[in-house]
Amino acid sequence: MTRVLLTQLPIPRQNYGRKTGNIPLGAACLKQAARDLPGAPVDILPEHLAAYLGDAALLDRLKEAKPQVFGFTVFSWNLERSLYFSEKLKNACGSRIIFGGPEITADNALARAPHVDFYVHGEGEAVFRRLLSEAGAWSAGRGAASAGELFRTAESPYLSGFLDAELENLMLLETQRGCPFRCGFCFYNKSQAGIAFADEENLLRAIAWAVEKRIDEVYLLDPSLNVRPRLKRLLVEIARLNAGQRIRLFSEIRAEAVDDELADLLAAAGFNWFEIGLQSTNPEALKLMNRPTRLKRFVAGAQRLKARGITPSIDLIIGLPGDDLRGFMRSVDFVADHGLQDDVQIFPLAILPGTDFRRRSRELGLRFENHPPYTVTASRGFSPEDFLLAYDYAETRLDAVFFPLPDLDVSWRLGAARGLAQAVDLQVRLGGAAYVAKLMVNRLRPLEEIRRLARRLTQPYQVLVGPEPGDMNYLKKILAITTAENPFTPLEIVFFEPAERPRTREILAALKLRRPHFLDGDLRFLFPKPGNRAVVFTLVSENPEIRFQGEMERQVYWWRKPELPDLEALGRFEHLDGVLIDTPASAAAIRGWQDRSAKDAAERYHLSFADAALQRRWLLLASPDEYVEKIMTWTQG
Ligand code: SF4
Numbered sequence: 323m324t325r326v327l328l329t330q331l332p333i334p335r336q337n338y339g340r341k342t343g344n345i346p347l348g349a350a351c352l353k354q355a356a357r358d359l360p361g362a363p364v365d366i367l368p369e370h371l372a373a374y375l376g377d378a379a380l381l382d383r384l385k386e387a388k389p390q391v392f393g394f395t396v397f398s399w400n401l402e403r404s405l406y407f408s409e410k411l412k413n414a415c416g417s418r419i420i421f422g423g424p425e426i427t428a429d430n431a432l433a434r435a436p437h438v439d440f441y442v443h444g445e446g447e448a449v450f451r452r453l454l455s456e457a458g459a460w461s462a463g464r465g466a467a468s469a470g471e472l473f474r475t476a477e478s479p480y481l482s483g484f485l486d487a488e489l490e491n492l493m494l495l496e497t498q499r500g501c502p503f504r505c506g507f508c509f510y511n512k513s514q515a516g517i518a519f520a521d522e523e524n525l526l527r528a529i530a531w532a533v534e535k536r537i538d539e540v541y542l543l544d545p546s547l548n549v550r551p552r553l554k555r556l557l558v559e560i561a562r563l564n565a566g567q568r569i570r571l572f573s574e575i576r577a578e579a580v581d582d583e584l585a586d587l588l589a590a591a592g593f594n595w596f597e598i599g600l601q602s603t604n605p606e607a608l609k610l611m612n613r614p615t616r617l618k619r620f621v622a623g624a625q626r627l628k629a630r631g632i633t634p635s636i637d638l639i640i641g642l643p644g645d646d647l648r649g650f651m652r653s654v655d656f657v658a659d660h661g662l663q664d665d666v667q668i669f670p671l672a673i674l675p676g677t678d679f680r681r682r683s684r685e686l687g688l689r690f691e692n693h694p695p696y697t698v699t700a701s702r703g704f705s706p707e708d709f710l711l712a713y714d715y716a717e718t719r720l721d722a723v724f725f726p727l728p729d730l731d732v733s734w735r736l737g738a739a740r741g742l743a744q745a746v747d748l749q750v751r752l753g754g755a756a757y758v759a760k761l762m763v764n765r766l767r768p769l770e771e772i773r774r775l776a777r778r779l780t781q782p783y784q785v786l787v788g789p790e791p792g793d794m795n796y797l798k799k800i801l802a803i804t805t806a807e808n809p810f811t812p813l814e815i816v817f818f819e820p821a822e823r824p825r826t827r828e829i830l831a832a833l834k835l836r837r838p839h840f841l842d843g844d845l846r847f848l849f850p851k852p853g854n855r856a857v858v859f860t861l862v863s864e865n866p867e868i869r870f871q872g873e874m875e876r877q878v879y880w881w882r883k884p885e886l887p888d889l890e891a892l893g894r895f896e897h898l899d900g901v902l903i904d905t906p907a908s909a910a911a912i913r914g915w916q917d918r919s920a921k922d923a924a925e926r927y928h929l930s931f932a933d934a935a936l937q938r939r940w941l942l943l944a945s946p947d948e949y950v951e952k953i954m955t956w957t958q959g
Contacts, residue, residue, distance in 0.1 A: 324454060325389040328352060329367040330423075331400035331407070334812050334841055336728035336858060338750075338759045338780055339941070339954040342373040347494045347543075348395045348423060348446065350479035355447035355472055357482070362454040365389070369489050370953055371753050376779035377403070378807040379757055381410055388415050393450075396423035396433065398674065398694035399840050403810040405435055406836070412437040418460070420453065422446045424509060425694075427676030432693065444514050445469040445499065473499055473518050478528035489950055491538040495528050496520055497573075501545040505601075506611040506678040507639070507671060510545060517549070522556055530563050539594075541572045547596075548579035557587040570594040577634065578616050580623030589630035595665075598624060599637045603653045606644035610686070612678070621660045633665050640712045641671035643679070643686040646703030650712045654719050663720045670709060670847065671698040695843050713847050725848040729945065730900040730928040732816050732862055732878060733937035734760065734786050736958050739906065742788045742818055747959035748934050750780060758959060760934070763800055764788030772800050776807040784814045794825065798832035806834035812841060814858040819880070823869055826859050833857065849873040862902050866895055878902050878930070886915045892927050900928030912936050916943055 332344035346366050353364040371383055384392070384407065392411050394404040408419045422442035426433055433441070441464040442449045448467035452459045459465070473496075479485045480493055487493045500517035501510055532540050547553065560571070574597045580588075588596075600620060602608055608615050624634040636657050640650055657663055673680050673690040683690065687702040700706050713724055735745050748760035759780040761772075764787070785804065787797060804813070817824050839856040846852050854874055861870040861877045870877040876899035881887055886907055895901050903912070912931065916939060923929055924944035931937040934956040941949050 324362045324391060326356075326362065326364045326391040326393060326454070327367060327384065327387050327389040328364065328393040328395070329384065329404075329407070330372060330395040331403050332373045332781075333397075333399045334781070334810070334839075334856070336782055336812050336814065336841075337731060337941075337949075338374065338782055338784075339938070339949045340729070341490050341948055341950055343490065343492070344369060344373045345485065345490070345492065345494050346372070346395065347479070347485065347496070349393070350484040351469075351473075351476070351496075352393070352446050352450045353484045354476060354479050354482055355451055355469070356454055359451065359454050366484070368753060370950075373489075374750075374752055374780050374953055375757065376781045376783060376808040376811040377406070378777040379779060380781075381407060382777060383753070384411055385414050389417055391418045391420060391453075393420040393422065396421050396425040398425055398672070398696065399844070401425050401433060401694050402836065402840065405433075405438075406810065409435065409437045420450075422449075425675065427509065429680065430675035432675075440464065442466070445473065447472045468514060468516075468518075469499070470518065473520065475521055475524070477524045478531070481528060481531050487532075487535065487537045489952070493528070493532050493537045493540045495525065495532075495540055495542050497525060497542050497544040497547070498550060502549055503546065503613070504678075505599075505613045506682075507642075507674070509674050509676040519550055522552070522559075525556065526559050526563065529560050529569075532569050533563055537569055539570050539572060544573055546579075547573045547575045548584070549576075554584065554587055557584075557591045560591040561587070564592040567592040572596070574598070577621075577623035577627070578619040580626050582626060585623075585626040585630050585632075588627070589632060593632050595633045595635060596627060597635050597637065597667075600653070600657070601637060601639045602642055602645055602649065603656045604642070604645045604649035607642040607649065608644075610644040611642060617656070621662070624662050625660070628662070628664070634662055635665040635667060636662050638666065638668045638716075639671050640668060640709055641688075641698040641701050641704050643688060643701060644703070647708040647712055649703070651715050651719075654716045658719050663722075666716070666720050666722060668713065668716050668724055671701075672696045673698060691838075691843055693838055693843065694840055697843050697846055709847055710850055725845060727848075727876060727899070728814070728858055729941065729948075730860075730876075730878065730902075730930045731784075731937055731941065732786075732860060732902050732930045733932055733934040734762070734816075734818070735932055736934050736956050739904070739932065743790065745786070745788070747775070749957045749959040750953060750955060751957065752780070752953060756957065756959065758783065759956075760784045760786055761804070762786050762788070763797060764790060766793075766796065767800075769799060769803065772803050773807075776804045779804060779808055779811065781808075782812040782814065783808075784816055787815065787817045787820070789819045789821065794828065798829060801829060802832050802834055809834055809836040810839070812839075812856045812858075814860060816860045816862060818862045819864065820861065824859060824861065826872070826875060829859075830854055830857065860899075866898060868897060871899070876900070878928075880904060886911065889919070889922060889926070892923065892929075896927070900930060902930045902932060904932035909933065909936060913939065916940055920944055 328349035330346040332342035349366045418439045443466040447469040571593045689700040749756045841855040845855040879895040920943045
């Protein structure tokens with residue numbers, strides 16, 4: 323018997339409960355491909371555990387499973403964490419380790435490690451079957467094979483029961499593998515030789531399943547939906563199944579291909595949003611990235627979608643070879659001038675392993691970070707400062723924020739207040755066990771107790787520090803313990819009415835976080851200088867004078883008055899980063915206030931509520947599509 327456990331680690335988030343989109347579709351395809359193999363049961367680590375457990379807690383769950391094989395789906399955001407986990411698991415359980423996923427390319431030296439037994443390049447199904455059925459297949463150490471018919475004829479793993487859409491009410495549906503285009507920054511076009519289209523009948527059965535199960539959103543995974551043969555016929559069938567538009571559909575498309583007929587069919591089928599790569603309007607940049615674009619047709623196609631209520635979400639890239647700051651600004655203007663600024667995503671160029679840009683980086687004059695997410699830091703046309711200027715310009719011109727700070731959640735109690743000095747840890751239940759999401763440091767707690775709790779932290783977690791104890795050395799010891807056990811887990815440290823300004827540099831030096839952390843690169847342009855991005859510091863005080871507003875620092879007013887604030891009162895704290903509403907008003911009164919004020923207040927202010935249950939309610943009201951309610955049921959520890 324060869325038991326396999328497949329794991330996909332999420333993009334790190336800075337708010338507990340925020341959706342991660344970490345749906346293990348690749349693992350489900352492997353499980354489905356191996357379903358008929360005798361003696362090789364395949365399990366997938368449940369999404370809620372993979373997404374919301376801190377490093378130590380997740381490692382303990384994986385160790386308990388003790389399979390003969392651990393498989394990891396590796397992306398740039400989880401490469402280093404997957405290496406860390408797999409090494410610990412190899413040492414603890416002696417299991418074999420398989421790495422697959424987009425990050426596993428022949429030229430990616432960062433992924434190489436002696437404890438990894440096998441690397442799968444490209445599609446995994448056929449190689450996975452071979453590894454589970456031929457003992458000799460492991461000796462090669464790496465392999466690639468087209469999934470071919472296995473993919474084309476496979477039904478969606480949701481229908482086979484290998485995936486459920488429960489956590490985020492979102493279904494991922496693979497319609498195509500491979501891409502006919504050859505964009506220089508992209509690896510996807512190289513991950514397999516040809517293009518394979520999923521059978522239409524299977525796709526329609528999956529859509530019918532989603533409609534029947536009342537799934538909110540279905541994302542068609544397809545680099546360019548318009549490439550599909552007989553697309554219009556497929557759309558007519560989807561529209562028939564989705565009559566009444568019970569599900570919302572999302573995908574990616576080349577805007578130039580959208581004529582009036584296609585736009586009508588997409589709208590009738592229930593499409594709501596398309597990601598559309600423009601990347602740049604600079605002819606030299608478009609040429610160097612091998613992405614010819616007819617700009618007039620692009621605009622016409624995107625506007626046709628918009629006219630039918632479908633949001634065209636336009637992607638732009640900063641730092642492309644052949645482009646410069648002025649060229650980038652012209653691309654932003656182009657989007658705004660044509661009324662396409664409703665939803666714009668702007669990425670710094672990433673020099674991904676396996677891509678043409680990686681191979682030609684010297685020739686193209688690209689300087690980039692050599693660790694994920696491989697962000698370009700300078701090029702012939704962009705100085706390091708130009709990236710910040712580019713984001714500043716885009717934020718002003720498009721009236722958008724591209725690097726928001728995490729949502730404000732400084733809730734610290736459950737139910738009526740007994741005072742911060744009596745407050746205890748706040749926990750959530752995941753997979754039948756309790757885990758600590760808010761660790762309370764409001765008294766001297768034995769370090770042994772902290773060591774035990776450090777193995778039961780969520781991802782991310784908060785350390786809530788009361789006015790007592792004010793001993794900085796004690797706090798540093800606590801944080802050294804929690805971060806040593808959880809070196810990849812982001813955290814927030816919240817100080818309630820501290821006697822002095824928290825010495826954040828000293829605290830950062832005491833942390834045992836793995837550096838550079840993925841968020842250090844991913845959120846590099848949040849502040850002018852690169853640096854710590856995985857730790858947020860928040861100060862909560864009744865004193866409204868500004869005294870804590872540096873990098874990754876925010877200051878929140880502690881509203882402890884008996885009455886609830888009106889919008890005018892909230893306006894008095896606009897110079898701060900938010901308000902914690904902590905009144906003795908009844909829960910019913912606060913719920914009523916939230917219902918009345920949600921829209922206006924959430925648009926204008928960052929608000930938090932002291933009671934964690936009311937905080938959860940607020941997050942779900944203010945950001946209805948962003949949080950997973952079922953993993954946010956709080957208990958006291
Ligand atoms: S960026 Fe999109 S269109 Fe270009 S090669 Fe990659 S998947 Fe294809």
